Amino acid sequence: MIDKSAPSTRDKPRTPGKARLREHVMGWLFVGPFGIVFLALLIAPLAYALYLSLFQKKLIGGTSFVLFDNYVKAFTDPSFLSGSWFVIRFSLVSIPLQIIIALAMALILDAVTSLFARFSRLMIFLPYAIPTVIGAVMWGFLYSKSFGPLSDLFGLFGATPPDFLGGNLIFYGLVNIVTWQWAGYYMIILYAALQGIDPALYEAARMDGAGKWQIALRIKIPLIAPALLLILVFSLIGTLQFFNEPQILRSLAAGTISPDFTPNMYAYQQAFALANFNYGSAISFALGGIVFVGVYAFLFFTRKRRSFL
Amino acid sequence: MRMKMNRFSAAVAVLAAATALTACSSGGGGGGPTTASGGGASNCTNTIPKKDLPVVTMWGWYPNMQLVVDNFNKQNAEVQVCWTNVGQGSDEYDKFQTSISAGTGAPDVIMIEMDRIPTFQIQNALVDIKKYGYDAAKANYSEGAWKDVSVGDAVYGVPVDGGPMAMIYRKDIFDKYDIKPPKTWAEYEEAAKKVKDAGGPAFGDFAANVSALTMALQIQKGAAPFTYDPAQQSSIGVKLNDQASKDVLDYWGRLAKDGLVGTQDQFTPEYISGVINGKYATYISAAWAPGYLTGAGVGKGEDTGKFAVAPLPQWDAANPVQVNWGGSAFSVTSQSKNPELAAKAAFGLYADKESLTHGWTNQIIFPLNLQALNDPEFVNLKVDFFDGQQANKEVYVPAANAYKGVTYSPFGQYYFDAMTKQVSALIEGSVTGAQAADRVQEDVAKYAKEQGFTVQ
Numbered sequence: 001m002i003d004k005s006a007p008s009t010r011d012k013p014r015t016p017g018k019a020r021l022r023e024h025v026m027g028w029l030f031v032g033p034f035g036i037v038f039l040a041l042l043i044a045p046l047a048y049a050l051y052l053s054l055f056q057k058k059l060i061g062g063t064s065f066v067l068f069d070n071y072v073k074a075f076t077d078p079s080f081l082s083g084s085w086f087v088i089r090f091s092l093v094s095i096p097l098q099i100i101i102a103l104a105m106a107l108i109l110d111a112v113t114s115l116f117a118r119f120s121r122l123m124i125f126l127p128y129a130i131p132t133v134i135g136a137v138m139w140g141f142l143y144s145k146s147f148g149p150l151s152d153l154f155g156l157f158g159a160t161p162p163d164f165l166g167g168n169l170i171f172y173g174l175v176n177i178v179t180w181q182w183a184g185y186y187m188i189i190l191y192a193a194l195q196g197i198d199p200a201l202y203e204a205a206r207m208d209g210a211g212k213w214q215i216a217l218r219i220k221i222p223l224i225a226p227a228l229l230l231i232l233v234f235s236l237i238g239t240l241q242f243f244n245e246p247q248i249l250r251s252l253a254a255g256t257i258s259p260d261f262t263p264n265m266y267a268y269q270q271a272f273a274l275a276n277f278n279y280g281s282a283i284s285f286a287l288g289g290i291v292f293v294g295v296y297a298f299l300f301f302t303r304k305r306r307s308f309l
Numbered sequence: 310m311r312m313k314m315n316r317f318s319a320a321v322a323v324l325a326a327a328t329a330l331t332a333c334s335s336g337g338g339g340g341g342p343t344t345a346s347g348g349g350a351s352n353c354t355n356t357i358p359k360k361d362l363p364v365v366t367m368w369g370w371y372p373n374m375q376l377v378v379d380n381f382n383k384q385n386a387e388v389q390v391c392w393t394n395v396g397q398g399s400d401e402y403d404k405f406q407t408s409i410s411a412g413t414g415a416p417d418v419i420m421i422e423m424d425r426i427p428t429f430q431i432q433n434a435l436v437d438i439k440k441y442g443y444d445a446a447k448a449n450y451s452e453g454a455w456k457d458v459s460v461g462d463a464v465y466g467v468p469v470d471g472g473p474m475a476m477i478y479r480k481d482i483f484d485k486y487d488i489k490p491p492k493t494w495a496e497y498e499e500a501a502k503k504v505k506d507a508g509g510p511a512f513g514d515f516a517a518n519v520s521a522l523t524m525a526l527q528i529q530k531g532a533a534p535f536t537y538d539p540a541q542q543s544s545i546g547v548k549l550n551d552q553a554s555k556d557v558l559d560y561w562g563r564l565a566k567d568g569l570v571g572t573q574d575q576f577t578p579e580y581i582s583g584v585i586n587g588k589y590a591t592y593i594s595a596a597w598a599p600g601y602l603t604g605a606g607v608g609k610g611e612d613t614g615k616f617a618v619a620p621l622p623q624w625d626a627a628n629p630v631q632v633n634w635g636g637s638a639f640s641v642t643s644q645s646k647n648p649e650l651a652a653k654a655a656f657g658l659y660a661d662k663e664s665l666t667h668g669w670t671n672q673i674i675f676p677l678n679l680q681a682l683n684d685p686e687f688v689n690l691k692v693d694f695f696d697g698q699q700a701n702k703e704v705y706v707p708a709a710n711a712y713k714g715v716t717y718s719p720f721g722q723y724y725f726d727a728m729t730k731q732v733s734a735l736i737e738g739s740v741t742g743a744q745a746a747d748r749v750q751e752d753v754a755k756y757a758k759e760q761g762f763t764v765q
Contacts (some may be wrong), residue, residue, distance in 0.1 A: 059431055059719060060543045060761030146582050167737050252577050255517025255733040259726050272403045273722050275410055275432070 053281035063278075070282030079260035080283055084290060087262050091239040094175045098235060099228065101179065102186035107216050109187075110194040121191065128185040136248035139177045140165070165253040177245050182238075186231040193227035194220060229302060233295055240291045243268070263287040353391035358382050362389045365651045367658070368405070369420035369639070370397040371469075372604065373673050377664040381657050388650045390418070390658065398422065402722070408644065409434045415644040417651035418658070421466060422637050423457040424521060424717040429640070430460050431542065431719040436641040437463040441652030449660070454677045456714035458638045461539035466638030467655045470674035472595030473708035474525060474621050474632050477602075480696070481615045482510065482590040490619035494560060497591075497622045501569035504590055511571040513591045514583075515561040517733040518574040520725035522593070523561075525632040527554045528715060530624050535718040536765070545718065546765045547757055550743075550750035558742030562735045572736045581605045585612060593621070595634040596705045599694040600672030614696035618704050631711040636677070675705060682706070720756060727752040 056066040074080045105124055109117050127135065142148050143164040154161040164173030197220065205215050221228075243264040250257045259269035263283060271280030355378045357364060367390050371377065378392045393416075395404050402425060408414035409432055421429065429435050443464055447455070450468050458466035478490060486504045491497040501512030516522075524534060530553040536546030548554075564570045571589060573580045583589055584607050592598065599616075602608060608616055623629045639655040641648050659665065659674075665681040668674040672694065681687050688706055691697040718724055730752075731745035740748065754764045 058759070058761035141578070144579055146579055146586070146588075167733070252574070252579065254574050254729060255572075255736065258730050258733070269726075272407055273399065274720075275406050277410055 049281040050285060052278050053285055055278045057276065057278050070279050071286055073279070074283050074286045079266055080263055080286065083260050083263040083266050084287070087240050087242050090171070090174070090242060091236060093171075094178050094239060095232065095235045097175065098179050098183045098186060099231060101183040102190055102231070103221070103228070105183070105187040106190035106194055107220060109191055110220070111212065111216075121188075125184040125188050127181050127183075128188075130181070132181065132244040133248055135181050136177060136245045139173070139180075140249050140252045143173055165249065165256060167256050170249075170253070170256050174242075174245055174249075178239070182235065186235070189231055190224055190227055193224040197223050229299075232302075233298065236295055236298060237291055240294060241287065263290075352393055354394060355379060355382070355390070355392050357389045357391060359386075359389055362387065363647070363650055364389045364391050365417035365645070365647070365654045366390075367392045367418040367420075367639075367654065368395050368401055368416045370394050370401065371420070371637075371659070371668070371673060372600075373664070373667055373671065376667060377659050380661055380664045381654065384661060385653070385657060388653050390654050399722075402428075405429070405434070405642075413644065415642045417642060417645035417647070418655045419640055419642055420469075420637050421640050422635055423466070423468070424715075424721050426458060426465050426638070426640065427460055427537070427717050427719040428721045430463075430465050430539075434643055435465040436643050436645065436648045436652070437465060438467070438641055438648075438652045438655065439464050441641070441649050442656050446656050446660075449679055450677055451679065451682075451710075453712050453714045457633075457636070457717075458640075463539070466640040467660075468636070468638050468677040469659050470597065470636050470668070471677045471709055471712075472597055472633050472635035473675065473705050473712060474593065474595050474634050475700075475704045475708060476619050476621055477592040477594055477598060478617055478619060479587055479590055479615050480617050482587060483617075485509070486590075488590075490617075491622050492620075493626050494622045494624055498560075498564060498569065501564060501590075502567075505567075505569055510588050510590055511569065512589070513564070513570040513593060514575065514580065514589050515565045515570050515572055515732075515736065516575045516580070517572075517729050517736060518576070520728035520732070522575075522634050523557070523728060523732060524725075525634045526561075526593075527557045529621070529630045529632045530554075530557050531630075532557070533716070534724075535716050537716050537718065543761065544763045544765060545757055547718075547750065547754050549724075549753055550746040555743040555746045558732070558735060558745050560742070562742040562745070565736050566738060581607065587612075587615075595636075596675035596709070597635060597672070599692065599700075600674075603672060603694055608694050617695050617698055618700050620704050620708065629711070631708045631713075633712050633715070636675075675709070677709075682709070720753070720760065723756050724749075724753050727756075 053070055054065060054067055055063050056069060057063045109121050109124075130138075143150065145151055145161055145163055148161070150161040150164075162169055164170065164176070201219055201223075202215055205219055210218065241264050242262045246257050246261050247265055247268070250259075250261075259273070260266040264287065267280045267283040267287065269280075270276040270283060353366075355375055359382065362385075365388055367378075369392060374392060374394060378390050382389050395401050401420070405415060405419060405421075409429070415434070426435065439462075446467065454468040454471065455464065458464060458468055476490065482488075482504070483490070486507050486509050488500045488503060491500050497512070504510070504512055524532075528534070532548070532551055532553040534547070534549055534554075536548070538544070561570070565572050571583065573583060581602075584592060584602065592602075599608075599618075602616075608614075620629070621631065639658055641651040641655050645651040659668065660678055660680075662680065665674075665676050665678055666684075666686075669676050669681055669687050669690070672692070676682055676687070688702050689699060690701055692700040727749050731740065731749050734740045734748075735742060735745045757764045
């Protein structure tokens with residue numbers, strides 16, 4: 001990433017040493033601003049967190065170097081494991097749902113060109129523009145058993161509304177919030193990718209006798225496969241690190257959403273409420289490991305299929 | 310934590326996003342003013358009238374804190390207080406905890422609930438104020454009040470308000486179903502059944518998110534959760550599954566299972582709206598509850614004058630036990646550069662008559678300062694929220710006087726979280742009360758061992 005000037009020198013006549021040196025310096029200058037920010041704000045904190053995760057601090061006995069003990073503990077800690085299992089299950093349900101909705105919307109909006117389509121596009125995207133915190137609080141109230149619209153609706157039939165903040169339905173309550181918030185954003189990415197397709201292809205397809213469905217399935221979707229892959233990776237990373245929505249809803253449903261509900265919340269709880277920065281860092285890295293493995297595996301398996309996706 | 314990303318290479322992005330949270334943490338530093346005494350405090354919520362005096366910083370969340378600080382600054386000629394509200398309860402503790410870990414960023418004086426004092430004391434985050442004016446102030450507070458802010462012989466806070474517990478109830482519901490305030494928990498259950506059979510509302514609420522309340526109710530039946538001698542700091546007694554603790558969880562678990570009480574988390578809009586709409590016949594709570602409820606809009610409009618208060622039901626009416634929920638103190642932090650000045654503020658704040666009177670007339674605090682506690686006006690006050698009932702005289706003052714104090718643990722947050730988890734399971738019906746108590750015991754004892762304690 002840093003020294004890319006080398007290959008070009010072969011074709012050119014040998015440049016004198018001074019000029020090469022200047023080229024070097026210029027290169028560093030260009031990379032410098034990014035490099036400094038990158039090192040100071042990303043690499044250094046990561047290194048520090050990694051360093052912290054190798055220690056253990058006890059209320060009695062102080063800090064000691066324990067190497068990977070915190071990681072061993074994390075991967076045998078029921079709180080961390082159940083939290084990880086939750087986000088994996090959550091990914092399996094919420095990601096396909098979000099992407100199917102986003103894809104359907106994008107294909108519809110791409111096929112229809114009217115003022116209404118532009119308005120719809122904006123409306124579908126709007127939830128993404130609402131900060132997650134406000135979105136979560138809003139849904140918290142919509143789910144309310146006593147003053148939410150659900151209670152009115154079910155009250156009409158004399159039924160009790162489902163409690164989306166209760167232990168059984170919180171999963172779906174959160175799936176709904178996340179889908180509401182993110183489907184519009186993914187829709188915009190897919191829509192932009194669809195707009196980039198050369199219309200001549202459609203014309204050619206139509207001349208070959210392809211209908212609208214066939215164009216969508218055989219031309220459009222394969223051509224936006226890279227964009228689909230991109231949002232899959234985005235949503236996978238985002239969902240495995242699930243934090244904001246459950247953390248906000250905790251203030252409404254502390255009994256249902258425990259502090260170890262997701263691994264990220266557990267790391268936060270350990271570091272900031274229980275002062276175990278060391279274990280909190282270890283959990284963060286362990287989660288980072290899970291995310292890395294998950295995304296790498298995903299990219300690996302889709303690499304071959306991408307050509308006919 | 311869902312992130313928006315553009316052109317990072319996949320691997321870097323993954324790793325970066327995965328640990329962004331930790332990255333934030335290592336930046337350290339809680340919000341709020343970081344200047345120690347000696348002036349220069351910038352982020353004050355209040356304006357400091359005497360600019361030439363040294364300044365100490367303070368965090369606190371009493372609703373009338375602004376007035377209290379102004380009163381102090383006006384009357385004091387040695388030191389001025391720069392106050393900020395960084396959040397209530399856990400929000401503030403998380404910030405304080407971060408400052409402790411970072412070694413910087415804490416205020417000079419901090420408002421802490423008494424049950425949290427050992428948690429911070431064991432990290433050497435608080436200053437023993439015995440040599441900074443304790444003797445002069447000693448007579449202003451009861452023995453029990455001092456016990457709750459002490460660890461061993463050392464004193465780590467100035468008591469401000471207490472939370473003697475009682476049973477708040479709705480007179481309209483009690484009248485409608487012809488019920489007298491229950492004197493024992495057995496009567497409480499009977500009354501709950503009677504109301505339910507007549508098609509009435511839930512009799513009370515058993516919530517997972519109020520572990521401090523559940524703990525107090527267990528203590529009332531004779532539980533002694535922690536035994537802890539600060540002289541032997543590394544050894545702690547953890548007894549969270551004795552028969553009393555199990556019985557209390559079984560009792561409330563049964564009431565919840567039979568649908569006699571609600572299971573709504575408290576301090577939520579959902580719960581408050583239930584209280585307003587008469588969904589709960591009683592509210593087992595502390596002396597600060599009327600102020601909190603009034604602030605949340607309860608007891609106004611249609612609900613005016615519908616509430617009354619009775620002493621907390623007992624397990625054994627012949628040997629009543631009074632317990633406490635909440636109550637706060639002002640502590641001096643060990644990050645203070647001038648603990649002597651900070652202690653002056655801790656002792657002086659909310660100790661003047663004007664502030665105290667404002668506090669109790671508005672039901673913001675149940676004062677522990679004897680100057681207020683013995684004030685006939687306070688004792689005889691006819692409380693509007695309770696429709697003119699002399700609540701202090703009849704219920705709260707006797708409860709406060711009979712309160713003996715409790716030994717709290719140095720890992721209160723963990724204990725409360727463990728309790729929340731198990732009470733939540735108990736409400737769902739996946740464990741019995743006895744099992745829940747056993748699991749809390751197992752969980753907390755394991756944590757205590759991990760933290761280096763010898764558990765007895």
